[in-house]
Amino acid sequence: MIIALAGGVGGARMAHGLARILPPGQLSVVVNTADDFTHLGLHICPDPDTVMYTLAGLADPERGWGLEGETFNAMEALGKLGGENWFSLGDRDLATHMERTRRLTLGEPLSAIMADFCARLGVQHAVIPMSDGAIRTLVHTEEGDLPFQDYFVRHRCRPAVTGISFEGAGQAAPSPAMQDLMQSGKVRGVVICPSNPFLSIAPILAVPGVRSWLQGRQFPCIAISPLIGGKAVKGPAAKIMAEMQIDATPRGIALHYQGLIDGLVIDHEDSADASGQCLVTGTLMRSVADRERLAREALSYLESLRTV
Amino acid sequence: MIIALAGGVGGARMAHGLARILPPGQLSVVVNTADDFTHLGLHICPDPDTVMYTLAGLADPERGWGLEGETFNAMEALGKLGGENWFSLGDRDLATHMERTRRLTLGEPLSAIMADFCARLGVQHAVIPMSDGAIRTLVHTEEGDLPFQDYFVRHRCRPAVTGISFEGAGQAAPSPAMQDLMQSGKVRGVVICPSNPFLSIAPILAVPGVRSWLQGRQFPCIAISPLIGGKAVKGPAAKIMAEMQIDATPRGIALHYQGLIDGLVIDHEDSADASGQCLVTGTLMRSVADRERLAREALSYLESLRTV
Numbered sequence: 001m002i003i004a005l006a007g008g009v010g011g012a013r014m015a016h017g018l019a020r021i022l023p024p025g026q027l028s029v030v031v032n033t034a035d036d037f038t039h040l041g042l043h044i045c046p047d048p049d050t051v052m053y054t055l056a057g058l059a060d061p062e063r064g065w066g067l068e069g070e071t072f073n074a075m076e077a078l079g080k081l082g083g084e085n086w087f088s089l090g091d092r093d094l095a096t097h098m099e100r101t102r103r104l105t106l107g108e109p110l111s112a113i114m115a116d117f118c119a120r121l122g123v124q125h126a127v128i129p130m131s132d133g134a135i136r137t138l139v140h141t142e143e144g145d146l147p148f149q150d151y152f153v154r155h156r157c158r159p160a161v162t163g164i165s166f167e168g169a170g171q172a173a174p175s176p177a178m179q180d181l182m183q184s185g186k187v188r189g190v191v192i193c194p195s196n197p198f199l200s201i202a203p204i205l206a207v208p209g210v211r212s213w214l215q216g217r218q219f220p221c222i223a224i225s226p227l228i229g230g231k232a233v234k235g236p237a238a239k240i241m242a243e244m245q246i247d248a249t250p251r252g253i254a255l256h257y258q259g260l261i262d263g264l265v266i267d268h269e270d271s272a273d274a275s276g277q278c279l280v281t282g283t284l285m286r287s288v289a290d291r292e293r294l295a296r297e298a299l300s301y302l303e304s305l306r307t308v
Numbered sequence: 309m310i311i312a313l314a315g316g317v318g319g320a321r322m323a324h325g326l327a328r329i330l331p332p333g334q335l336s337v338v339v340n341t342a343d344d345f346t347h348l349g350l351h352i353c354p355d356p357d358t359v360m361y362t363l364a365g366l367a368d369p370e371r372g373w374g375l376e377g378e379t380f381n382a383m384e385a386l387g388k389l390g391g392e393n394w395f396s397l398g399d400r401d402l403a404t405h406m407e408r409t410r411r412l413t414l415g416e417p418l419s420a421i422m423a424d425f426c427a428r429l430g431v432q433h434a435v436i437p438m439s440d441g442a443i444r445t446l447v448h449t450e451e452g453d454l455p456f457q458d459y460f461v462r463h464r465c466r467p468a469v470t471g472i473s474f475e476g477a478g479q480a481a482p483s484p485a486m487q488d489l490m491q492s493g494k495v496r497g498v499v500i501c502p503s504n505p506f507l508s509i510a511p512i513l514a515v516p517g518v519r520s521w522l523q524g525r526q527f528p529c530i531a532i533s534p535l536i537g538g539k540a541v542k543g544p545a546a547k548i549m550a551e552m553q554i555d556a557t558p559r560g561i562a563l564h565y566q567g568l569i570d571g572l573v574i575d576h577e578d579s580a581d582a583s584g585q586c587l588v589t590g591t592l593m594r595s596v597a598d599r600e601r602l603a604r605e606a607l608s609y610l611e612s613l614r615t616v
Contacts, residue, residue: 077403091399095385
């Protein structure tokens, strides 16, 4: 079993590449839930949904988030009624949030609901929310503490970040499927997807037991750097690194994942800043073919580290 | 001030006709809320919304309910996720329910929310929910008691009706705007729209104080029969009348409204069954012109009864 740790868009694309190579029984994608939030009375799970839609082949290839061919009629109408429409939810996407909220309200765990949704949408690989508990990213900025979506969407990542914390992480537990994976002894390797290390991967590592499980691993673990030429393909990773005085380089990423990874996959553009065990390749995923190629290279690299 | 008592489609069309003739300060539409229900976590108000959409010129002219040019992508997606999609909600319509539910949850009364929605959608006439309290129609049938939407939508009015009750009516009060109307002394007449007398108008009359206010009226009140040729234009009125051993004729309607109306507007097709004070005309509203014409005739008739 290969485990991919993933956030939203970049993580979903990498996970998709892996899913096209590995059979369903050999890949589990563990997804960040710390960006989840309640909005318009709905429980919204940006990263799990992005991974689910991407693996289902339903994701919008341009935007990265949401569904292809989506309509936004409800949001437009909501604006006319004076409602909050700063967080854009597509019409089909709304159904996911409505049905999830209904089932959560009845007491069903998030991970069970997502497993059922994935099955219904034809996703054959396991998409596992990191936890069924409420872990919420709080972004500490020079303008005060902001819940993640406030920082990310409403403020468009503008405020300078001074720190990040994961509220509720101490009281949470890994989701049952994640616990099973950690206890199974069947893990052949872990791939940390090119998601934001601070906002998307850090919360997964903050779930009690996950970091120590990875630190004490008997299997190789690699990360794919989310940076290309010192910049994030998408999102504020490089900006946050600068604000937190971390080099936006492979070195900075390797240092951040110290003790957790055996190798780092970096882009050609960053090869000058390579340090330690690295695989240099093209990490930009423009097409599904790119995802597959990168996944194939990452898996080979992972295997090579096993035999070292 | 003219007050129209209205349910959904037929009531909305009549109210629309009246609204095209009377200036905003001279018409208030009091709407049934006993069909309101909670579905998918949303507070849905079928009749108030139908009246609001119709007066806003946004209603679908064919279906009668919902918005013109509406899409149903959320419902379709909900079906794919195994959600409940027996009650069809359009994408734009969903916004109305979402925003209303959000504001109700914050403690705002339904009538205030609807007044704001109407203003935002350009409705200039007052659309007044009969009550801000929870009054719910329960349809007693040979197959057991059914909440209204279960009877109406899920069971498509198939079970034979043995009685109808309005749960919570005893504890409810007229909405503030309705109370103002009742106490204003400015009412020049009441028009009971061609809505289902048993399912749409009866709940309005069941709100404490409304029936006695109408019985002790100093102004004329007329009803427009919802029957044409012994059949309802839409909905189960005639079927229910048969099941409850009430003649599906103008006589049956007049008897039902005994003591409450001074005259009944009936269709040419039912003229043979006319009884008491009647205006015989064409009551079918196919077009907006029909609505206007019927409204004009109804208002003249109402005025004529004042001078008797």
